[in-house]
Amino acid sequence: MASPGYAANDIGVPSRSAIVGGTDTGHHLLDIEGYSLTKEPLPTGKCICSSSFYLSARASSWRICYFPNGDQPDDAEFISVYLELYYGGVVPVSGRARFSLLNQAGQPVPSHSQITEMHDFIQLGGTRFGFSKFIKRAWLEESEHLKDDRFTIRCDVFVSKELRTESRAAPPAFVKVPPSDLHLHFGNLLEDKKGADVMYQVGGETFLAHRCVLAARSAVFEAELFGPMKESANMAVIPVVDMEAEVFGALLHFVYTDMLHCGSGSKLQQASMAQHLLVAADRYGLERLKLLCEDKLCKHIDMDSVVTILLLAEQHNCPGLKKACFKFLSSPIDSEDSNGK
Structure with missing residues (x-):
């Protein structure tokens, strides 16, 4: 006997139909x-x-x-x-x-x-x-x-x-196309460092990367690596100031994989990383990363962090995050509850 929701003559293929009404007009x-x-x-x-x-x-x-x-x-x-x-x-x-x-x-x-x-x-x-x-x-x-x-x-x-x-059964799939794993390949490229042709010095640590990948993802990187003020084509070390090594590493992770990585620490530590990463994203013109950080921070607003996050949103033009802060501040009951009072 076929399982509920599946066609009796084709086990494993969802069975679906529709009752259709309509109007003829003129x-x-x-x-x-x-x-x-x-x-x-x-x-x-x-x-x-x-x-x-x-x-x-x-x-x-x-x-x-x-x-x-x-x-x-x-x-x-x-x-x-x-x-x-x-x-x-x-x-x-x-x-x-x-x-x-x-x-x-x-x-x-x-x-x-x-x-x-x-x-x-x-x-x-x-x-x-x-x-x-x-x-x-x-x-x-x-x-x-x-x-x-x-x-x-x-x-x-x-x-x-x-x-x-009318029948709405999907035609049988003879070929199953897997989801894209492009991000995995680029992530491996960053990890293996094969063909790397640029080195960054951040907070006492060095990071190897690929000029073409960085330039394709960020106009700031493109200007830095291929513009009039570009660094030497040789493996010169490019210093990055005012940024922690862990933050720059997370930035490179996003550039290569298009995924946000705020570490595996506590929620407070992840929220702190999201703040630093938002600043870095704004610095390098990575708008999607900036929005991902905004979205994450919207879920971590509390009485201890709301002022800091609001200032961050104001300084880096984050309207959605700013609205979330104001909404939190306009809900005193929620604010007290979030602080354990």
Whole structure:
């Protein structure tokens, strides 16, 4: 027997399907030309219908019924409009209609744009749905929307599609592509020091690296190693001042692997390393490393560190970290709890 969630005929391949609903849409523009001449031949209760029109899927056709003197005696002062299913098979079609009077720019007039509820339409079965008091004739005849004895009604139709079930099973994978291990290879390159062509002196320790890798990752390194003030192509020692060796090592680790490494010490020690590494990242233009440090420090804000971290954020343009500090300071209850009070 197949495990739950897996196809019975293909053990180990996830089985998946979807129940899909949707809407078929379309619209029709009905121009009333010679409006004044439509009123006398069509008294109250009498209508004339538009040409039939299809929606996008062409599964059903529709027409608009126009009553210039209203559909019922109570509507005699209004124009009534209805949507009628002209062809759609024997099964009722569920849909709704939006009728809009258009202005001279072809845009709907907000005060005369109305949408029906969902209804079941039956082909030529007398099931018309719309509005008996769509436009008051006196208002229309005095408005700018009637020009040269002509106006336009737009009808948008929305029809619910029949629910269906579709397979969503993923095709079998004949080849499994492993995740990228590029960072591992570059990490090994840094550790093995093969082909290293530049040496840095930091806090009494030396670090071997590769000029092309450093330059590709940092514009600052690129200017230092290949710019007008570049160091000699020979294995010259480049001093780095105002930085601890451990921090520079973590910086090189990120340059080669794109991963943040704050050591394996306590949370306090890791937060301290993140602060120093943020400063180094800003110094060497490593924006991603800087953001990683910001994110880590946001999780280490407490009463003892918030002032230091806020100053750091201000000095090195870290808006996200700065917001996190202000949020912490604006929550006195959380601040007291974090300090064990």
